[in-house]
Amino acid sequence: MIKAQQIFAIQFRRLPRVEGAPGLVLASIDTSNGASPPRKIGLLTDVALRGRLAHYDLHTANEVAAIRKALGQDNGRVTVYEGWSGLGSCLQFWHGFGGSQVQPVEWICEKCTASNRADVGASVGEIFARACKCGTVKKITTTARLARAI
Numbered sequence: 390m391i392k393a394q395q396i397f398a399i400q401f402r403r404l405p406r407v408e409g410a411p412g413l414v415l416a417s418i419d420t421s422n423g424a425s426p427p428r429k430i431g432l433l434t435d436v437a438l439r440g441r442l443a444h445y446d447l448h449t450a451n452e453v454a455a456i457r458k459a460l461g462q463d464n465g466r467v468t469v470y471e472g473w474s475g476l477g478s479c480l481q482f483w484h485g486f487g488g489s490q491v492q493p494v495e496w497i498c499e500k501c502t503a504s505n506r507a508d509v510g511a512s513v514g515e516i517f518a519r520a521c522k523c524g525t526v527k528k529i530t531t532t533a534r535l536a537r538a539i
């Protein structure tokens with residue numbers, strides 16, 4: 390059966406680095422042809438992003454290299470286009486990708502006691518850093534079901 394395909398614009402932006410480590414990549418999807426702000430998918434580590442881009446061979450090696458280059462600097466942006474049978478399957482793929490699902494991560498800042506929350510896709514065992522609004526950095530290890538602040 391051939392399903393009608395819709396083309397979705399998926400946007401990536403590299404967040405500023407945190408204590409020398411590359412920032413996460415903010416992934417969002419334009420569901421309205423630019424009429425309203427893009428819908429956030431979540432924050433991805435480089436491993437999580439690479440896994441998704443390599444899956445199904447949707448993107449050529451040249452395209453993957455261009456994406457990596459665009460995201461090589463803080464606040465670098467790039468948009469890729471993917472054809473899906475609908476928004477639901479597109480979001481499910483980007484959100485629920487095996488091994489690095491996007492999950493809520495919550496932690497309380499030790500310095501200012503603010504509660505922080507982020508939706509992050511990372512592979513198990515990966516450590517990433519997030520900064521609180523006050524600037525205090527928290528290192529977070531990804532476990533099988535939930536990311537855990539250490």
Ligand SMILES: [Zn+2]
Pocket residue numbers: 498499500501502503521522523524525
């Ligand atoms: Zn804080």
